[in-house]
Amino acid sequence: MPQVLILGATSDIAIALAHKFGASGADLQLAARNPDSLQILKKDLEIRYQVDVKVCSFDATRFDTHQDFYQSLEVKPDIVICVFGYLGDQSVAANDWQESKRIIDTNYTGAVSILNIVANDFEQKQRGVIIGISSVAGERGRQSNYVYGSAKAGFSAYLSGLRNRLAGSNVHVITVKPGFVDTSMTAGLDLPKMLTAQPAQVASSVFSAIKKKKNVLYVLAIWRLIMFIIKMIPEGIFKKMKL
């Protein structure tokens, strides 16, 4: 059975992924800034699915700890899912470098830092799956969230490059673009129901994307069309739109 490492395991999408992979019999390593908060989830998963669940401490923005973090894993993973992220507040980020930096470091720099280490291990073993939860926000910068969007754009480009590098090494890299998801990150936002996935839907799509060898996954297919249209709008028109 595969060993699945979930980075940012307290997130709603991560919890759904833990259930999906646990139900398939995979052993789990749940990594988060506050591992104590994962104890109830760990017990639940162990009892429900009879799998081995370990919890460990991981902070995406403490880059200097990432090598030791990966080294310290007793069993190295077969599948790594990079779920952590930070939406932040664009209006704050525009005036406060610390907020911009937190958005960039959490969504981009931290992911590069840890996945560089994972990629080298998988390349050497000539197997593995790396999954990054990116965002459609990275496909075109908009005034309402362009710091987050640019960090996710960087992350998507990083995953694309990693996929290209590792294609000959039997390592599968999947970029996930979920569209809107009903999680604590979007709590309080008035999201259109038709365009909003549930965390369990994201988890099921990710799970089957591994089997189907998908490279880029739009959880709700409609988002592929929406983003195609958004990208086709000429810049002269786009810059005047309130998006």
Ligand SMILES: NC(=O)c1ccc[n+]([C@@H]2O[C@H](COP(=O)([O-])OP(=O)(O)OC[C@H]3O[C@@H](n4cnc5c(N)ncnc54)[C@H](OP(=O)(O)O)[C@@H]3O)[C@@H](O)[C@H]2O)c1
């Ligand atoms: N919800 C959406 O509509 C949507 C759409 C597209 C993409 N996404 C992406 O999906 C992923 C999961 O988000 P979510 O919607 O499930 O929201 P969420 O429940 O708010 O999850 C965010 C997670 O990131 C973790 N995190 C933040 N900073 C971290 C750090 N420095 N180190 C380690 N973990 C850190 C949080 O951990 P703590 O518990 O420690 O705060 C939390 O578990 C994110 O990458 C997000 O950008 C979400």
